[in-house]
Amino acid sequence: MDNLTPMLKQYYSIKQQYQDALLLFRLGDFYEMFGADAEIGSRILDIALTSREMGKGKTLPMCGVPYHAVESYLAALVRAGYKVAICEQVEDPRTAKGVVKREVVRVVTPGTVIEPQLLEDKANNYLTAVCRQQSHYGLAVVDVSTGYFAVTEIKGEGAEDKVWNELERLAPAECLLDPSLDNDPIWKTEADRRLNCAVSSYDERAWRYAHASDALRSHFGVKSLASFGLDDAAAAVRAAGALLSYLNDTQRRILSHITSLSVYSVESYMLMETATRRNLELTETLRGGEHKGSLLWLLDETVTAMGGRLLRQWVLQPRLDKGEIVERLDAVEELVKNTPMRTRLREQLARVYDMERLVGRITYGSANPRDLVALGKSLQQIPELIRILAGVEAPRLKELGRRLDPLPELTDLLQQSLVESPPASVRDGGLIRPGYSQELDQLRTAAREGKDWIAALEANERERTGIKSLKVGFNKVFGYYIEVTKANLASVPEYYQRKQTLANAERYITPELKEKENLILGAEERAIQLEYDLFLEIREQVKAAAPRLLSLAGAVSQLDVLGALAEVAVRRRYCRPQIREDMVIDIRAGRHPVVEAMLPQGQFVPNDVYLDDETAQLLILTGPNMAGKSTYLRMVALITLMAQMGSFVPADEAQIGLVDRIFTRVGAADDLGTGQSTFMVEMSEVNTALSQATPRSLIIIDELGRGTSTYDGMALAQAIAEHIHDVTRARTIFSTHYHELARLALTRPRVKNLRMEVLESGKEVIFLYKVAEGAADRSYGIHVARLAGLPKSVLERAKSVLQDLEPEQPYQQLRLDAFFLTGASKGDSITGDNAGAVKQTAASPSAWQVQQELAAASDIPEDSRGTEILREIEAADLVHMTPFEALNRLVEWQARLRNKEK
Ligand SMILES: Nc1ncnc2c1ncn2[C@@H]1O[C@H](COP(=O)(O)OP(=O)(O)OP(=O)(O)O)[C@@H](O)[C@H]1O
Ligand SMILES: [Mg+2]
Incomplete structure (x- = not known):
């Protein structure tokens, strides 16, 4: 060390404080990296590794990038997951005595970037902090590019799961863990596995309550945290305070655009497992993870980046409070009905730039003249927005109209001071208008x-x-x-x-x-110097208005989202859902929003849905492959979710009894994309649903038991369905190819059977995509395989195996011989409403089955006393009876039998 040049001595003393970061060390017109940093840097940036004399013949690896191009290099390093400490010369080299003074002015981390090239326009860039306090968790989240700062405390049963859900919803770019979590190997591995972001620990002191609460109070300039509602929330305080300290440490400036801390509860939003968000393809598709084809893609008619980010939040956080939902729906409805206003509003909004991130950059002092001009132009749109909203009726629109603060002094200042299209650089003049100074x-x-x-x-x-x-x-x-x-x-x-x-x-x-x-x-x-000074002065004035600007930006984002939802509703003919406090979900002519949009117009076959807690709590949906089962299931979940985010829904009419959680389990074959098609995953997802669902929840189970053998799968599927009916009592739709499950409707009052209708015409199966009451009578799996072109010999073999396997199934593969083996049509046969004859035959084996069961259970002698009743049973069309009708018949039969015995 002693032999080092003074400059290298300085380098090492600074590097020591930033061991977890790559240090970019300013030397004249370059930022240099040394030693191990240089080796990493040259590899990632693909730049030449040179070396520097260290004295005594030793050399030090070194590489550098020119200062004026640093942003793109910085971006590459951060994207590769590194923290980068930027060390500047903080005195003028011409007047310095000895080595120029240098200091780290900012540590750029994945969660603290503000550089536009590192950010996605329509997604937030979150930094989160999590701490654990006994069984409580505090979770704080900040987006430094927009100033968003929020915290929540999660406790009680299943708290840890909720923390993971919330983290995965946020999908942070960086996550800090308190020492207790950081030292917990399970947590640490889970975090690495589930979050796919930089996970780091942070100074133990910062997480202590006293330190954290000081950090919060001094940032917001308040004496007590009571005004935030945080006096009893130690874990939340610790997480939020640690996050702020981390920002102060790394950003080394006062983040004055973080003007408030919102305290929220995960309980006020519809809870969704990560699997559910994925299965419903809310923000990306299951296969391929693409934006196109997701619900967000469909709904995103926003015209500002801010609105795009807010819409994403709404999609991921449907609400539970009827009041909030109805307010949103009222606003959307008014915009739907008033097309001239909606059009003007959206045209006007489209002229507003990303004010949140502009304010972020202004606070950071990195905003250039063009940024200020963009802000000025945005502000100029506000008075017209206010005029457009002048006569609105909906309370939410009124409120947002009032929140539109035109900031006239600032608008004038920006308009009068800066030229129309200034250069990006602040150092070459040409920014300030004549007449300003x-x-x-x-x-x-x-x-x-x-x-x-x-x-x-x-x-x-x-x-x-x-x-x-x-x-x-x-x-x-x-x-x-x-x-x-x-x-x-x-x-x-x-x-x-x-x-x-x-x-x-x-x-x-x-x-x-x-x-x-x-x-x-x-x-x-x-x-030029004067222009520069004036620019800084103007920027300071804008910075002072940050809180007002951000509140304005918030109102603008919401208007944009409401306008977008209205626009989608009009274009796609959605209806306003009616929100109910009870358990009824009643959808008329519902459509799957995305599948409908992907099909040519008018091709999607609408379907009704009815669920409640008295007669139709558990719907069992059967039908052949490719008939539209999964689409129907997802449609129900999506319509519910859209309604609760305040959107109109794809249906003619919809009544939605609020849903507190949506659980989904989609068939193993349907999520190959995630590489987790194991039976275990399937079972653990079902377990979550069974143990955590409430009667208010909605459970969607698509093809349970696919991952295991038929009989295991069938047994499990039935046991699970029974449990949901008897114990969990959540509204549930269950699609299955175990047609035996349809029998549940005979013994369980709140089970209803549904089937996807199919038209058979000769060798063809025509999918009608129409849901009808009653169970389907066969699976058609082999038929679909034939459509897919499997060799005839394979199909025939499958057919005979099937017969061996299922000799006494209640829903036999009727007439399959004629159908498959001869390949000829013995008269078109139809399943569905207009297929009375088929129904009859389909029903008789099940009647036979019931007969067997009855015989066993009630020990009816095989004599003439019961034959009449047995004949009636045989003839009864059980499959198309409601459970109630069936039960009534049973009561009647039993009564008659008992009479005879006397
Ligand atoms: N209501 C509908 N109207 C028009 N087309 C539909 C409808 N429902 C589904 N489809 C079309 O049928 C295809 C298959 O639907 P889906 O995946 O829901 O069938 P499935 O019954 O779940 O099949 P599998 O048993 O193989 O999982 C969809 O991709 C869609 O193109
Ligand atoms: Mg399916």
């Missing part, structure tokens, strides 16, 4: 007059000297000069002072020319 105008006039004088000089001197070829020119070394060719040297007047000799010309100056030159150059230099 008298001093600047004078300097500019002086410079211009000087230039005019010089422009006139050439003509004047030619006339005075009679030298026709005399020229006035400028170069960087000598400034302005008068040039005379060698041929005319004789005519040069005496007061010309020779300055430079060229091959066939001489250059001269005059005292007057130099005087003007000083005036011009001095004035220009001073003007």
Whole structure:
């Protein structure tokens, strides 16, 4: 160490404080990295690794990037998951004695970037902090690019699961863990696995309550945290305080755009497992993870980036409070009905830039003149927005209209001070409008007059000297000069002072020319400096208005989201859902929003849904492959979710009894994309639903038991369905190819059977995509396989295996022989409403089955006493009876049998 040059000594003393970051060390026009940092940097940035003498013949690896291009290099390092400490020269090298003073001015981490090239327009960039206090968790989240700062405390049963859900919903770019979690190997691994972001620990002191609460109080300038509602929330305080300290440490500036801390509860939002968000394809598709094809893609008609971010939040956080939902729906409805207003509103909003992030950059002092002009232009749109909203009725629109604060002084300031399209750089002048500063105008006039004088000089001197070829020119070394060719040297007047000799010309100056030159150059230099100072001054004034600007931006975002929802509703003919406090979900002619949008217009077959807690709590949906079961299931979940985010829904009519949680389990075959198609995953997802669902919840189970053998799967599916019916009592739709499950409707009053209708015509199966009551009578799996082109021999073999396997299934593969083996149509047969004859045959085996069961259970002698009743049972169309009807018949039969016994 002792032999190091003073500069390297300085480097090492700084590097020691930033061991977990790559240190970019400013040396003149470069940022240099040394040692191990240089090796990493040169690899990621693909730049040459050189070396620097360390003395005594030792060398140190080194690489560097030019200061003016640092942003793109920075972006690459951060994207690769590194923290980068930027170390600047903090004194003027020309006046410094000894080594120039250097300091780290900011540590850029994945969760604290504000550089536009590192950010996605329509998604937040979150930094989160989590701490654990006994069984409580505190979770704080900040987006430094927008100033959003929020915290929640999660406790009680299943708290840890909720924390994970919330973290996965936020999908942070960086997550801090308190020491107790950081030292917990399970937590640490889970965090790495589930969050796919930089997970780091942070100074133990910062997490202590006293320290954290001090950090919060001093940032917000308050004496107590009671005003935030945080007096009893130690875990929340610790998480939020640690997050703030981390920001102070790394950003090294006061983040004045973080103007408030909102305390929220995960309980006020519809809870969704991460699997549910994924299965419902809320923000990306299951396969391929693409935006296109997701619900967000469909709904995103927002015209501002801010609105896009807010819409994403709404999609991921449907509400539970009817009041809030209805307020949103009222606003959307008014915008739907008033197309001229909606159109004007959206046109006006489209002229507003990303004010939140502009304010973020202004606070960071990295906003350039163009950013300020963009902010100014955005502000100019506000008065017209206020006019557009002048006559609105919906309370939410009224409130947002009132929140539109036009900030007239700031609008004027920006409009009057900055030119229309300034350069991006603040150092070269050309930013400030004439008339804004008298001093600047004078300097500019002086410079211009000087230039005019010089422009006139050439003509004047030619006339005075009679030298026709005399020229006035400028170069960087000598400034302005008068040039005379060698041929005319004789005519040069005496007061010309020779300055430079060229091959066939001489250059001269005059005292007057130099005087003007000083005036011009001095004035220009001073003007540029003055413009810079004025710019900083303006930026400071804008910064002081950050809280008002952010509140305005919040109102604008919400208007944008409401306008977008209304626009989608109109374009796609959605209806306003009616929100109910009871358990009824009643959807008429519902459509799956995304599948509908992907199909040619009018092709989607709408379907009804009815669920409640008395007669239709558990719907069992059967039907062949490809018939539309999964689509139907997801449709129900999506319509519910859209309604609760305040959106209109794809249906003719919809009544939605609030849902507190949506659970989904989609068939193993349907989520190959995640690489987790194991039976275990399936079971653990079902377990979550069974243990955590309430009667208010909605459970969607698509093809349970696919991942295991038929009989296991069937047994499990039935046991699970029974449990949901008897114990959990959540509204549930269950799709299955175990048709035996349809029997549950006979014994369970709140079970209803549904089937996807199919039309058979000869060899063809035509999918009608229509849901009807009653169970389907067969699975058609083999038929679909045939459609897919499997060899006939395989199909025939499958058929015979099927017969061996399921000899006494209640819903036998009727007439399959004729259908598959001959391949010929023995008269078209139809399942569905208009297929009375088929129903009859389909129903008889089940009647037979019931007969067997009855015989076993009630020990009816095989004599003539019961034959009449048995015949009735045989003839009864059980599949198409409601459970109640069936039960009534059963009561009647039993009564008659008992009568006979007497
Ligand atoms: N209501 C509908 N109207 C029009 N087309 C539909 C409808 N429902 C589904 N489809 C079309 O049918 C295809 C298959 O639907 P879906 O995946 O829901 O069937 P499934 O019964 O779940 O099949 P599987 O048993 O193989 O999982 C969809 O991709 C869609 O194109
Ligand atoms: Mg399916």
